[in-house]
Structures are given as structure tokens and as C-alpha cells.
Amino acid sequence: MPIPHYDVVAGIIQHEGKILCTQKGLGKHVYTSFKYEFPGGKVEPGETADSALYREIKEETRLEVQIGNRYHVLLHDYPDFRITLTAYLCRAAHIETLKLTEHIHHQWLYPAQLRELDWAAADWPIVEKISGDTSLRP
Numbered sequence: 001m002p003i004p005h006y007d008v009v010a011g012i013i014q015h016e017g018k019i020l021c022t023q024k025g026l027g028k029h030v031y032t033s034f035k036y037e038f039p040g041g042k043v044e045p046g047e048t049a050d051s052a053l054y055r056e057i058k059e060e061t062r063l064e065v066q067i068g069n070r071y072h073v074l075l076h077d078y079p080d081f082r083i084t085l086t087a088y089l090c091r092a093a094h095i096e097t098l099k100l101t102e103h104i105h106h107q108w109l110y111p112a113q114l115r116e117l118d119w120a121a122a123d124w125p126i127v128e129k130i131s132g133d134t135s136l137r138p
């Protein structure tokens with residue numbers, strides 16, 4: 001059987017210089033369970049990347065964000081599937097509505113602090129890029 005390939009969009013949601021990091025709970029796969037990731041998910045047929053990202057972020061966090069530039073694109077092979085992961089810079093003007101509906105925990109961290117978390121394997125190139133990106137510093 002061919003290995004499934006998913007198109008995944010993720011939001012680097014910025015608010016007052018910090019970035020929203022969300023932790024998955026126990027899932028189908030041990031290698032992504034309890035890992036940190038950026039809110040987002042799979043692009044469904046007929047959706048644009050932007051509309052999928054806006055929908056997923058609202059479903060998962062109740063935040064309504066402004067989606068900005070595409071920040072990084074990568075291909076990652078997990079043992080049972082592969083993803084094209086596209087991360088977009090996003091801004092949340094208000095975070096009072098934040099409510100996690102799928103994740104078990106969240107943290108707002110400054111870019112240089114992101115490395116301290118246990119990220120999904122696919123996310124590390126994005127995390128490293130953010131950590132060294134002076135344009136994201138407050």
C-alpha cells in the first residue's frame with residue numbers, strides 16, 4: 001500500500017512578541033503523541049491553504065487570526081505517513097477567546113524559548129528558523 005501523503009498547514013501565531021505552542025495528547029501514533037506543534041491541520045479537498053488554516057485554528061483554539069506570509073515549507077516522512085508542512089506567520093489581535101478544543105496544553109513563548117519544548121519531529125526545522133530569526137523578536 002502506498003504511504004499516505006497529507007498537505008498540512010500550521011500557524012505561527014504571534015501575540016505581543018510571543019508564539020502559541022500547543023501540545024497534542026495521546027493520538028494514533030506514538031511518535032506524535034504528547035509532542036508540541038503549531039495549531040493547524042490537513043487541507044481538505046476544495047479548500048485553499050489559507051481557508052484551511054483559518055478553519056483549523058478557529059476549531060482548535062477559538063482564536064480568529066490574521067494569516068500573513070508563508071514562512072517555511074518542508075516535507076517530512078513519519079513511519080506511517082508523510083506530510084508537506086507549510087507554516088504561515090499569523091497574528092492574534094485578541095487572545096481572550098483562547099480555548100483549546102483538541103490539545104492538552106499550551107504555552108506562549110518568545111522565539112528564543114521554543115527550542116525548550118518537545119516538538120513533533122517535522123517541526124524542528126521551523127523551530128530552529130524561528131529561534132534564530134531576529135525579525136520575530138519583540
Ligand SMILES: Nc1nc2c([nH]c(=O)n2[C@@H]2O[C@H](COP(=O)(O)OP(=O)(O)OP(=O)(O)O)[C@@H](O)[C@H]2O)c(=O)[nH]1
Nearest residue numbers: 008010027028032037038039040041042083120122123
Ligand atoms: N497542525 C499541525 N500538525 C502537525 C504539525 N507537525 C506535524 O508533524 N503535524 C502532523 O500533521 C498532521 C496534521 O493533521 P491533523 O491536525 O488533521 O491531525 P489528526 O488529528 O488528523 O492527526 P492524528 O490523528 O495523527 O493526530 C498530524 O499527523 C500531526 O501530527 C504542526 O506543527 N501542526
